[in-house]
Amino acid sequence: MSVQRVSTDSISSLPDEVLGKVLSLLPTKQAASTSVLSKRWRNLLSLVDSLDLSDDATATGDPRGFPDFVDKTLALLRNSSIIKRFSLRCEHTHDASRVDNWIRTVLERRSFSELHLESEYIHVIETKSFASDTLVKMRKKKMMMMIVFLGLVHRVTDRCGDACVCVAKEEEVCCLSTCQVKVLKVSGYRGTRRELNQMKHFLGNLKCLETVKVGVEVENHREDKNVNKNYQRITNALTKLPIASSNPFLLIYPLCN
Known part of the structure; x- marks a missing residue:
């Protein structure tokens, strides 16, 4: 004792x-x-500089109470100026506007630099009226999550600059062009047309990228020629995408399921 x-x-x-x-x-x-x-x-x-939030039942108990917990935590830390990292893992669906608000809340902090997002479901995140000049590292797990940075060049936009109410369409200004993200990590990539288009959008507009890591989801059958061919097809398609940044490190590796 x-x-x-x-x-x-x-x-x-x-x-x-x-x-x-x-x-x-x-x-x-x-x-x-x-x-x-x-x-x-x-x-x-209030002194933590990293938030690691997950709605996993083993971590939070009843996942239905997760949104309230996140709201209360961010409210408690509303005056904190030291938060540098935000990790959000969602195994369940939540109100899109609340998820959007959580991300916008942390991105508005000047000290913030690292964002990790993971979701089992499709989320289109639209955050408005913020600047994330300090964001240097972004990680996405599950390609079906769409991360939309708004307000980097202009105030309101949709799908990362594809439609904006304050910029003429013919100008085609993308809000990612001034984003300071240096590291992009993607896992669970399957090489669908939608995923490839999204990767093309990120690689073609993130001018400060230094490192890109993509984990390709493949079947765990190393002897299957079709599996190997599919992995090679996905890899070839990724390596042919135009990249806005100069000579970034590109790592593509298999994730067996």
């Missing part, structure tokens, strides 16, 4: 900045739960 008490007191006596770093390494749900330990931990969540 005495050993446990000493250990607990030792952790609690650490500086706020150190405890904030420790909490940043935990899933946000777990980090938030530490606020009930004692008064010492009550307000430490």
Whole structure:
């Protein structure tokens, strides 16, 4: 008993900045739960610089309560100026406007630089009136999630600049052209026409890309010639896409299922 008490007191006596770093390494749900330990931990969540949010039942219990948890967490951190990383994993469907608001909320922070999104369902995310000049790393898992950056060049747009109310259509200004994203990671890529068009759009407009990693989803049959041919077809199509940035590192690798 005495050993446990000493250990607990030792952790609690650490500086706020150190405890904030420790909490940043935990899933946000777990980090938030530490606020009930004692008064010492009550307000430490505001010191985290990384948010890791998942509606996985093992992490949150009832996924129906996940949106409320995210809303409350972001409200608690509304005055935080140190959030650098935001990870959102959704295994269930949620109201698109709420998901959009979560992403817009973190992208509006000047300290923000890294975005991770994962979804089992199609989400078209439309975020308005924000600038993300500090965003340098973006990761998408499941190509069916569409990430739309709005307000980088103009205020309102749809499908990453394909339709904008404030720019004449003949100008064809794409909001991604000024985006500072340097790293793009995609997993679960299957090489469909829609996915290929989306990759073409990103690679053709993200001028600051330095690294592109694409995990191609293939059947786990290494001896199947058709599987190998399909993987080669997908790889060839990706390597032929025009790239706006100069000499980025492109890595394409198989993901067996």
